[in-house]
Amino acid sequence: xxxxxxxxxxxxxxxxxxxxxxxxxxxxxxxxxxxxxxxxxxxxxxxxxxxxxxxxxxxxxxxxxxxxxxxxxxxxxxxxxxxxxxxxxxxxxxxxxxxxxxxxxxxxxxxxxxxxxxxxxxxxxxxxxxxxxxxxxxxxxxxxxxxxxxxxxxxxxxxxxxxxxxxxxxxxxxxxxxxxxxxxxxxxxxxxxxxxxxxxxxxxxxxxxxxxxxxxxxxxxxxxxxxxxxxxxxxxxxxxxxxxxxxxxxxxxxxxxxxxxxxxxxxxxxxxxxxxxxxxxxxxxxxxxxxxxxxxxxxxxxxxxxxxxxxxxxxxxxxxxxxxxxxxxxxxxxxxxxxxxxxxxxxxxxxxxxxxxxxxxxxxxxxx
Amino acid sequence: xxxxxxxxxxxxxxxxxxxxxxxxxxxxxxxxxxxxxxxxxxxxxxxxxxxxxxxxxxxxxxxxxxxxxxxxxxxxxxxxxxxxxxxxxxxxxxxxxxxxxxxxxxxxxxxxxxxxxxxxxxxxxxxxxxxxxxxxxxxxxxxxxxxxxxxxxxxxxxxxxxxxxxxxxxxxxxxxxxxxxxxxxxxxxxxxxxxxxxxxxxxxxxxxxxxxxxxxxxxxxxxxxxxxxxxxxxxxxxxxxxxxxxxxxxxxxxxxxxxx
Numbered sequence: 001x002x003x004x005x006x007x008x009x010x011x012x013x014x015x016x017x018x019x020x021x022x023x024x025x026x027x028x029x030x031x032x033x034x035x036x037x038x039x040x041x042x043x044x045x046x047x048x049x050x051x052x053x054x055x056x057x058x059x060x061x062x063x064x065x066x067x068x069x070x071x072x073x074x075x076x077x078x079x080x081x082x083x084x085x086x087x088x089x090x091x092x093x094x095x096x097x098x099x100x101x102x103x104x105x106x107x108x109x110x111x112x113x114x115x116x117x118x119x120x121x122x123x124x125x126x127x128x129x130x131x132x133x134x135x136x137x138x139x140x141x142x143x144x145x146x147x148x149x150x151x152x153x154x155x156x157x158x159x160x161x162x163x164x165x166x167x168x169x170x171x172x173x174x175x176x177x178x179x180x181x182x183x184x185x186x187x188x189x190x191x192x193x194x195x196x197x198x199x200x201x202x203x204x205x206x207x208x209x210x211x212x213x214x215x216x217x218x219x220x221x222x223x224x225x226x227x228x229x230x231x232x233x234x235x236x237x238x239x240x241x242x243x244x245x246x247x248x249x250x251x252x253x254x255x256x257x258x259x260x261x262x263x264x265x266x267x268x269x270x271x272x273x274x275x276x277x278x279x280x281x282x283x284x285x286x287x288x289x290x291x292x293x294x295x296x297x298x299x300x301x302x303x304x305x306x307x308x309x310x311x312x313x314x315x316x317x318x319x320x321x322x323x324x325x326x327x328x329x330x331x332x333x334x335x336x337x338x339x340x341x342x343x344x345x346x347x348x349x350x351x352x353x354x355x356x357x358x359x360x361x362x363x364x365x366x367x368x
Numbered sequence: 369x370x371x372x373x374x375x376x377x378x379x380x381x382x383x384x385x386x387x388x389x390x391x392x393x394x395x396x397x398x399x400x401x402x403x404x405x406x407x408x409x410x411x412x413x414x415x416x417x418x419x420x421x422x423x424x425x426x427x428x429x430x431x432x433x434x435x436x437x438x439x440x441x442x443x444x445x446x447x448x449x450x451x452x453x454x455x456x457x458x459x460x461x462x463x464x465x466x467x468x469x470x471x472x473x474x475x476x477x478x479x480x481x482x483x484x485x486x487x488x489x490x491x492x493x494x495x496x497x498x499x500x501x502x503x504x505x506x507x508x509x510x511x512x513x514x515x516x517x518x519x520x521x522x523x524x525x526x527x528x529x530x531x532x533x534x535x536x537x538x539x540x541x542x543x544x545x546x547x548x549x550x551x552x553x554x555x556x557x558x559x560x561x562x563x564x565x566x567x568x569x570x571x572x573x574x575x576x577x578x579x580x581x582x583x584x585x586x587x588x589x590x591x592x593x594x595x596x597x598x599x600x601x602x603x604x605x606x607x608x609x610x611x612x613x614x615x616x617x618x619x620x621x622x623x624x625x626x627x628x
Contacts (some may be wrong), residue, residue, distance in 0.1 A: 022477065022529075025483055025487050026482060029487055
């Protein structure tokens, strides 16, 4: 498009020639914007006699230009409009845009209020899911749901057995890292042998459960949130409700019980792998592995295992409940599935670390 | 309506398996300002044909000529350029769930052109307004109804002023009133902008409302083609069955049915 601008006593005339389509509309918009800011221009005329074709973007640009100039107190008029051009301009007439403007953004106070209400609603919803899940799990434990044992086994295999390789690898590597760090520090005092206590007690009381929980929250918690979220947006949960089946009581207990079963087992396995890793690396650090092994067995007491077990059970419940809750509350489309899956993992890990701190503190104060 | 076809194909075979084409010997020509509806029972190949015509599925045999160029013989860049002048309304709308309605409609203008943001925004609002859904601009697709989503998806298909719009089941899953509204919007874009429309449907009422020409698919080929009146009176058993199903006789014309 070619544009010829003529100025005369506060009057600007733009002669347009060629096509006025989406590719040319930005240049015209910038021309009109400049004229709207030019103090010497009071009135603008657009001569469209040379314009061969106008598309919607071109017509919208003409309307935007008119609004721009009007806001600056200037008038824009069109001349030599053909019938076809007039029809295109009419098709994008401002009169059709009733209600088209964006709604005003809420104020800061409104946003705070909305968040508070949302937080309260979320807490109520979670409490309701928790109550129904525990009631459902109680029914399972009392044998009322024996016909659904297959679902529990399926979940346990899916979340537990398939996670064994990654849990083994990470558990062993944590044991190796612990042994390295402990041996390096203790060497300064000639006490490398005490690395055995660091590895064994650290793995049994802390890292076995935590590392397993972190893996499971990223693996199984995310899978639960994504699966239930997809079921929710596909109206599968509504299908269950329509059949008189409570989705929470039906879907959450097998996952909760499976996690209650596999998290302690996997934690023990990760602990064993970590201790094996620590013992294996001891030789390389100048400490006889057999001596390390004996110190480990001597230093561990039953309460260490009890603490590790309590933590792993608690972490399993957190992962299952948060994963299921985030999945069940998913609404809308695919993006919400992804969003809630991410939230399930983040919230689970956050709660795992917080609860780990609390349990460790309480246990240390009351037992050690 | 001009005489030069916007889209033309001759003796096209389409499907997913070369040994078992879903459709064969299909010839179609669509001109500016014309609505062609493709009708057929479930599994007759309607959507497969639409995917072939719209550049999404390479034909097993034959050529698809869009704006005078062989759609599947040109390079990737040229094909993209050709398809820029055609819009697509998907059966399930395919709106991006994480964006607002306005962002969805603006998307092609933002990505495919260098147009300034204020123009793209206003253009999107204008298209939404033309389809009567301007007040939904700030909402997300999951916050609006099925009929509203169809209109938003149509606004997105129309934002670059295409010469041709492909519609896959534009009225499926909609109540009769909303279905009629969508049909009216298709008639509006044909009449106001001379846009050609190729619509796949199994909705006979919709065909009667909007079609300039009808193509009926059965048994892997075109069973009938022509105006609605011509096809409706076809002696082909499958075509006759499509237009004269029991529910079509349940109400005499104009009674118990919303007329366009």
